[in-house]
Amino acid sequence: MKPIHQKVKQILRSGQDKSTSLANALEIGVDRLLNRRISLGVTGFSGSGKTTLITSLIHQLVHYPSALLTAFPPALQDRLLGVELSTLDGLPMFPYQQGIEALSRGRWPEATRDESGCLLEIRFRPAPGLLRRKKSGVSRLYLEIRDYPGEWLLDLPMLDMDYYSWCQQCHALFHSDMRQNVDREFITKFHALDPLEPVSELALQALWQEQLGFLERCQQAGLTMIQPGRWLHTSPCSGENERPFVPLLSLSGLSDELLENAPQESLYRACANNYRLYLEERVKPFYRQTFQMVDRQLVLVDVLKSLNHGQEAFDDLRQAMAQVLQSFDYGRNSLLKRLIWPRIDRVAFAASKIDQVLPDQHEAVRALTANLVQDARRRAAFNAIDVRCEAVAAVRSTSYIDYRGTQALQGMTEQGPGVLLHPKIPEQIPEAADWQALDQWQLRRLMPPEGLAPDAGGRLPHIRLDSILDDLLGDKFA
Numbered sequence: 001m002k003p004i005h006q007k008v009k010q011i012l013r014s015g016q017d018k019s020t021s022l023a024n025a026l027e028i029g030v031d032r033l034l035n036r037r038i039s040l041g042v043t044g045f046s047g048s049g050k051t052t053l054i055t056s057l058i059h060q061l062v063h064y065p066s067a068l069l070t071a072f073p074p075a076l077q078d079r080l081l082g083v084e085l086s087t088l089d090g091l092p093m094f095p096y097q098q099g100i101e102a103l104s105r106g107r108w109p110e111a112t113r114d115e116s117g118c119l120l121e122i123r124f125r126p127a128p129g130l131l132r133r134k135k136s137g138v139s140r141l142y143l144e145i146r147d148y149p150g151e152w153l154l155d156l157p158m159l160d161m162d163y164y165s166w167c168q169q170c171h172a173l174f175h176s177d178m179r180q181n182v183d184r185e186f187i188t189k190f191h192a193l194d195p196l197e198p199v200s201e202l203a204l205q206a207l208w209q210e211q212l213g214f215l216e217r218c219q220q221a222g223l224t225m226i227q228p229g230r231w232l233h234t235s236p237c238s239g240e241n242e243r244p245f246v247p248l249l250s251l252s253g254l255s256d257e258l259l260e261n262a263p264q265e266s267l268y269r270a271c272a273n274n275y276r277l278y279l280e281e282r283v284k285p286f287y288r289q290t291f292q293m294v295d296r297q298l299v300l301v302d303v304l305k306s307l308n309h310g311q312e313a314f315d316d317l318r319q320a321m322a323q324v325l326q327s328f329d330y331g332r333n334s335l336l337k338r339l340i341w342p343r344i345d346r347v348a349f350a351a352s353k354i355d356q357v358l359p360d361q362h363e364a365v366r367a368l369t370a371n372l373v374q375d376a377r378r379r380a381a382f383n384a385i386d387v388r389c390e391a392v393a394a395v396r397s398t399s400y401i402d403y404r405g406t407q408a409l410q411g412m413t414e415q416g417p418g419v420l421l422h423p424k425i426p427e428q429i430p431e432a433a434d435w436q437a438l439d440q441w442q443l444r445r446l447m448p449p450e451g452l453a454p455d456a457g458g459r460l461p462h463i464r465l466d467s468i469l470d471d472l473l474g475d476k477f478a
Helices: 002-033 050-062 096-104 157-158 164-172 179-193 201-221 229-233 256-260 265-290 305-311 311-324 335-340 361-371 373-383 430-436 466-478
Strands: 037-044 082-087 116-124 139-147 297-299 346-351 386-391 400-405 406-413 416-420
Touching: 002 082, 002 416, 037 050, 037 265, 037 466, 050 082, 050 096, 050 116, 050 297, 050 466, 116 179, 157 265, 157 311, 164 265, 164 386, 179 311, 201 229, 201 265, 297 311, 297 416, 297 466, 305 311, 305 361, 311 373, 346 361, 361 373, 361 386, 386 466, 400 416
Parallel strands: 037 139, 037 297, 297 346, 346 386
Antiparallel strands: 082 116, 116 139, 400 406, 406 416
8 A cells, every 4th residue: 555655645746846836937927917027138158257247246236235336226225125045946046156255265256057047036115206105115026037158149040040051151150260270170171071971970979079179269269159159068968969960061062952862871961950959959948948038138248358359259249249139039028928928128238347448448348339239229229129238347356557657457367466458449340440459459367356255245346237237127126
């Protein structure tokens, strides 16, 4: 009888779990209908400082009494009453505590390699109005923060391309000067691959491993348009090696008839099949389960790094941004859509690490960012979506000094304390004269400032994170 009792307990426990899940889903649905719950996606390409920004954003809110949030009305008007951090159902916890410990030890938080998230319950007093007394009751806003690797965004445009089209795009990209300089020998070898030749599993795995190395070297060289982006952080146990495929750069020389009749064991067939499966098993689930769940979006762009790597790197960033931003589903969040099919109704594009240039250049960086994403802004504006562009530093790491009679920046670099000089930052897409001035600029990697103690609740200095909070959440505290 004992096995029967255990079986009954399992059935009852399963029923309880389902009831709890249903109750949670209903509660979340009610919060959405009442405009008390919002899902914020934070994205950005590798090196944009996404993990540090999320860590700082959480810290500013949790420790709001001591944070400098003068551009965030609920904090300025002393209407925040408390903020609690908890897990977000279905996602691993965002490594906030690890990030705070890293900053306290003078290191940047380690970049996240997978999806994570957290939930902030923010208690506040609503702003006084004609129908409300000055001190009204306590309101709550449930803020979901969804973090996912920026590299995964690069795969979204592949959903609109079949394998042949993707290979054509790779052909054009691989012939750029920067990629040729990264590894001309690799490109020559892949151009010589015969798509119709039979290929073994072992041989395809070897080609795939070569491609991974090439993609990593492209990223290290400052390039952004790298696909598949998910492969930049593969691990032996990730399962990515079960569906290897590589770009075949000589497909354009073959007729449609030859490709349609290609043998099943050919390199072309193996790659095309695995490409299709990659989109079905990796990219589409991410798009449906994560990307379409957010209703407000923060997009981080490391504009300064791309400028520093030169014109081709900057143009590569522009191309990547243009493709990725087409995947955003902008649209007004009606009452029904807010419950069953959230869509992005507000987006902020933020140039990160703005503490690397002097304050009188911040506006130029913000204007340049707006020009960089102007197509996405036009598309959003057409759908009556609120779009903002900002320039921020999640943790300000520089101070201002007088250097040889002019203002300069000083910060802790990997080699120790140093002076940072930079040319004038163009407000528009750089022209030839701008690139000539930028050519001598050597952007240095900064370390967190000394003396931070966020693990003890100490303040994290920032630049305009309060403006970002107001841009993305301000209307929810009215």
